Amino acid sequence: MKKITFFILFLVVQQFIFAQKNQYADFIKTWNFVKYYHPELASRKIDADSLFLVNIEKVNTKQNFNEIITLVTRNLNTQFSSPPIIETQKDILSVNQNFNWFQKNKKISKENKDLLNSIYKNRFDYGLLPEGKSVDDEKKYPFAKEENLPLKYRLLTMAKIKGTVDYLFPHKYLMDKNFDSYFTILLNEAVQSTTRKDFEMVLAKAVSQFQDSHAFSFYRQLNYKDRILFNVSYYSPFDFQIMGDHLLVTHLIFPEICSKARIKTGDKITEINGKKVSEIIKEKSKLLSVSNHQKLQYVLSIYEYNLIWPDNLPKKMLTVHSGSKRFSTEIDLINATDKSQVTVISNYINRKNSKTENRSLINKDIAYFKTDATMHFMENVDDDKLDAKMDSILEDASHKKAIVFDMRGYPDWGGFVFYYVYKYFSPVENYFYKYYEPNLKNLGTFSLRDPKFNYPEIENKTMHSYSGKVFILVNPDTRSASEWYSMSLQKIFPQSITIGQQTSGADGDVVKINLPGDYLLEFTGNGIFYPDNTQTQQKGIRINELIKYTDQDILDQRDLEFESVLNSLN
Numbered sequence: 001m002k003k004i005t006f007f008i009l010f011l012v013v014q015q016f017i018f019a020q021k022n023q024y025a026d027f028i029k030t031w032n033f034v035k036y037y038h039p040e041l042a043s044r045k046i047d048a049d050s051l052f053l054v055n056i057e058k059v060n061t062k063q064n065f066n067e068i069i070t071l072v073t074r075n076l077n078t079q080f081s082s083p084p085i086i087e088t089q090k091d092i093l094s095v096n097q098n099f100n101w102f103q104k105n106k107k108i109s110k111e112n113k114d115l116l117n118s119i120y121k122n123r124f125d126y127g128l129l130p131e132g133k134s135v136d137d138e139k140k141y142p143f144a145k146e147e148n149l150p151l152k153y154r155l156l157t158m159a160k161i162k163g164t165v166d167y168l169f170p171h172k173y174l175m176d177k178n179f180d181s182y183f184t185i186l187l188n189e190a191v192q193s194t195t196r197k198d199f200e201m202v203l204a205k206a207v208s209q210f211q212d213s214h215a216f217s218f219y220r221q222l223n224y225k226d227r228i229l230f231n232v233s234y235y236s237p238f239d240f241q242i243m244g245d246h247l248l249v250t251h252l253i254f255p256e257i258c259s260k261a262r263i264k265t266g267d268k269i270t271e272i273n274g275k276k277v278s279e280i281i282k283e284k285s286k287l288l289s290v291s292n293h294q295k296l297q298y299v300l301s302i303y304e305y306n307l308i309w310p311d312n313l314p315k316k317m318l319t320v321h322s323g324s325k326r327f328s329t330e331i332d333l334i335n336a337t338d339k340s341q342v343t344v345i346s347n348y349i350n351r352k353n354s355k356t357e358n359r360s361l362i363n364k365d366i367a368y369f370k371t372d373a374t375m376h377f378m379e380n381v382d383d384d385k386l387d388a389k390m391d392s393i394l395e396d397a398s399h400k401k402a403i404v405f406d407m408r409g410y411p412d413w414g415g416f417v418f419y420y421v422y423k424y425f426s427p428v429e430n431y432f433y434k435y436y437e438p439n440l441k442n443l444g445t446f447s448l449r450d451p452k453f454n455y456p457e458i459e460n461k462t463m464h465s466y467s468g469k470v471f472i473l474v475n476p477d478t479r480s481a482s483e484w485y486s487m488s489l490q491k492i493f494p495q496s497i498t499i500g501q502q503t504s505g506a507d508g509d510v511v512k513i514n515l516p517g518d519y520l521l522e523f524t525g526n527g528i529f530y531p532d533n534t535q536t537q538q539k540g541i542r543i544n545e546l547i548k549y550t551d552q553d554i555l556d557q558r559d560l561e562f563e564s565v566l567n568s569l570n
Contacts, residue, residue, distance in 0.1 A: 003381070007208075014498075021111050022184070023059045023060065023068060024155060024187055025183070025187055026065050026068045026157040026193070027056060027071070027164055028158065029101055030069050030073075031048070031051070031072050031159060031223070032159060032166060033119070033120075034051075034073060034076065034165035034455040035051075035117060036135075036167045036444070037119050037120050037122045037123040037124065037161065038123075038124070039122065041124075042123070042443075043124050044133070049156065052152075052154065052155075052156055053152055053153075053443070055272050056155055058071060063110075064320050066107070066112055069102075069108070069112045069115070070112075071149060072136050073115060073119075075083060078119070082122065084122050085125055085442070086476060087441060089439060091434075091448035091449075092439060092445050092446070092448075093170060094446075095173045095529055096170070096172040097445050099293065114117050114441070119405075120290060121568075123441075125441050126438075126441075126443065127441065128441040134268065135168070136297055136512070136515040136525075137444065137511050137512050137540075138160060138276065138433055138515070139514065140514050140516075141156075141516035141518075142517075142518050143517050145196070146223070147196060148193065148194065148195050148198075149199060151349075153516045153517070154190045154193065154294060154516075155191070156195045157190075157203070157515050157516045157519075158190060158211075160513065160515055160521075161203075161206050161207070162183055164521060164523065165209075165210070166444065167443050168438065168443075168523075169210065169523055169524075169525075170364070170438075170446045170525070170526055170527040170537075171210075171527065174535075175210065176209060179209055181208070186202050186205055186206050189201075189205075190202045195226035197198030197223075197225060197227055197228070200222045200228060201228050201287075201518065203218075204218070204219060204222060204228055204287040204288075205286060207219075207289050207521065208286055208287055208289045208416060209289075210289045210523055211290070211291055212289055212290075212506055212523050212537075213290050213291040213504045213506035214472065214508075214524045215289035215521065215523045216288060218289060218519070218520075218522065219288055221518075221519050226312060226544055227312065228287065228309055229284070229287055229288075229307055230307075230310065233312050233314075233335070233336055234309070234312065234314050234333035234334060235303075235333060235334040235345055236253075236303070236306075236333060236334070237258055237331065238250075238251060238252050238254070238258050239251040239253060239265060239303050239348070239352070240269070240301065240303070241301050241554050242281070242297045242300050242308070243268075243551055245276070245277055246268040246270045246280075247269040247277060247308070248268055248551050248554055249263060249264065249265055249267045249269065250265065250554060250555065251265065251343065251348075251352075252265060254344070257331065257332055257334075258331070260332075261329045261330065261331035261332075262320070262322075262327065263320065263331065265512060266321060266322075266551070266555055267319070268321040268551070269318050269320055270321060272308075272309065272310055272316055272318060272320050274317065275310050279472065280308065281296065281297070283310070284300060284308070288534045291506050291538045291540075292538050292539070294476050294501060294503045294540075295502075295504050297476075298476035299476075304349050305373070309333075314332065314333055314335065314440050315330055315333065316330070316331055317329070318330075318331055319543040324556060329363055329462075352517060355539060357372075359405070359406075359486065359559065361404055361562050361565065365400055365402060365565070366400055366402045366404055366565070366569070367397030367403045367404070368400070368404045368510050369404065369405050369407065369416070370406045371405065371406060371407045371408075371409055371410070371412075371416075371482055371485065372411060372412050372429060373412065374412055374413045375412045375413045377389065377393060377413075378413070389422075390420040391436065392422075392466075394420065394421065394425070398424075398425075398464055398468075400468060401469065402468055402469040402470065402471060402565065402568075403466070403470050403493075404470075404565055405470070405471070405472050405473070405486075406473045407473060407474050407482045407483075407486045408473055408477050408482075408500070408561075410480070411481050411485060414481060414497055417488055417489060418455075419456050421486070421488075421492065422455055422456065422492060423456075423458055424464055424537065425463065425464055425466055425492050426455070426491075426494070427463050428455075428461055428463075429455075430455040430488065430491055430492060431451055431491070432454065432488050432491030432492075432530075433452070433454065433484075433528055434508070434528070434531055435446060435508075435527070436448055436449070436525060436526055436527035436528075436529070437525075438526070446526065446527055458515055466493065467495075469495070469568065470481070470495060470496035471499055471564075471565045471568070472486050472489050472496055472497070472498040472499070473499055473561040473562075474486060474498060474500045474501065474503050474540075475497070475500045475561075476501035476502065476503065477504070478500070478504060478541070479503065480504065480506055480507060480510070483503050483504060483505075483540065483541050484508075484528070486541050487528075487536070490541070490542065497544045497563050498541065498542060498543050498544050498545070498559050499543070500543060500546075500547050501543075501544075501546070501547055503543075504538060504539050504540065505536065505538040505539055505540040506537065507524070507528040507536045507537065507541075508524045508526040508527065509524075509525050509526055510523070510525060511524075511525030524537065530542070545564060560561075
């Protein structure tokens with residue numbers, strides 16, 4: 001009898017929580033609106049988080065949307081004395097801003113519509129924030145790693161993610177159109193999360209919806225990532241590359257283990273524990289934030305990330321295609337606590353990464369510059385002699401038949417392209433992009449930054465023309481600043497040919513938002529377009545010659561980008 005009573009009580013509680021999710025969603029939507037627009041909250045005179053935490057516990061299933069709005073706004077000043085903000089910007093990215101949720105909601109009273117419209121009309125100008133303060137400032141709320149956040153803090157976390165999407169993320173319009181509905185589902189899951197691990201699963205799902213490679217690193221902050229993404233306890237005894245629907249075995253790190261499982265270099269693994277590799281990739285996309293599928297495959301192929309496995313068990317059953325043969329085999333994975341085996345893995349990874357870091361295109365007719373290896377130009381050079389040193393390097397390049405900019409990595413020195421390549425080769429005007437930054441007079445929209453910031457101001461600048469061939473090499477590791485400088489190079493050298501694979505698709509500055517629980521949400525904070533409004537977010541930069549590697553190309557360790565350059569010179 002006690003069990004039946006408990007079960008009935010459990011169902012009642014669950015139904016109450018589920019019914020309450022719409023009220024929570026309405027509360028969050030209203031709270032974010034007043035947080036970002038109401039002068040007293042936006043200016044930090046009233047603490048928005050305190051307003052949330054005090055009132056969220058008063059939300060109940062009997063409240064309608066009007067009562068929720070009253071709950072949030074009842075103690076706020078609604079008589080505004082300052083004149084309303086007048087929009088002066090001419091080029092505005094406003095596609096994200098949409099107030100239909102209250103303006104066209106028949107269930108919301110005219111009085112409340114007028115109230116919210118008045119708050120927006122008399123919104124705060126973030127340009128008035130004191131020096132050192134910014135729109136993305138958020139408090140930290142630490143909790144022990146094993147402790148589940150109390151309900152009101154879980155809701156506050158979800159509210160901040162939703163506010164970030166609606167008011168700070170310039171590429172909301174590229175997200176799934178059903179995000180609002182999906183967020184309500186996630187909100188319900190957050191409410192019902194009884195453990196920190198359950199809540200972190202919700203967070204991973206929510207952040208993945210950004211579809212932004214700048215937010216990819218969020219998963220590393222999850223305390224239970226090994227139980228959510230299965231990437232900590234065990235490593236593969238072989239290296240691999242994801243090629244469409246299969247894992248291509250590229251190197252046997254532990255030959256004896258692989259031999260026991262009949263695994264050879266060149267084999268194709270199509271299933272892991274009965275699950276197709278294509279299905280696993282799709283599942284991972286719901287937990288990891290990346291801007292495009294090419295980038296997803298790239299990060300899932302990085303051995304040390306160890307993200308491809310669908311469970312955290314020490315053995316895996318693999319479906320293998322080896323030549324014309326197809327078979328199933330069980331293989332042992334490497335325990336991350338075994339120091340001797342981990343040493344073998346570390347040595348292998350170091351050797352592999354060293355090859356990538358040291359790749360170079362050596363040819364007497366080519367000036368080769370690698371974006372992640374330019375700092376050495378400054379070594380042992382006095383500041384007052386650096387300009388002359390760089391001019392000498394670029395002058396030498398100008399006499400070559402071709403210049404190659406290898407942008408397959410992250411720039412170690414932004415000044416190389418932004419300042420020195422521009423200084424030597426570019427005309428004064430180098431308008432290679434449109435940069436939209438948060439519109440401080442109307443948050444949720446983004447205004448075009450003054451083009452004068454597109455390139456440095458250099459007195460008495462001269463230009464050295466270059467008629468030779470220019471090649472820009474890119475791949476999914478061409479990310480953020482590397483994409484940015486690649487666009488600049490495309491403009492500086494109109495004859496340039498961009499060769500490679502789809503880039504990361506996350507150009508622009510990174511914004512960081514504190515979330516309760518010591519999480520840091522990073523995302524692309526501005527919109528970067530080509531001057532003709534061509535999108536770069538998710539798509540990546542323009543490519544003239546798209547390179548597609550075959551399995552055999554990978555096994556032969558070919559660099560098709562290098563080969564394309566050399567073939568163009570013959």
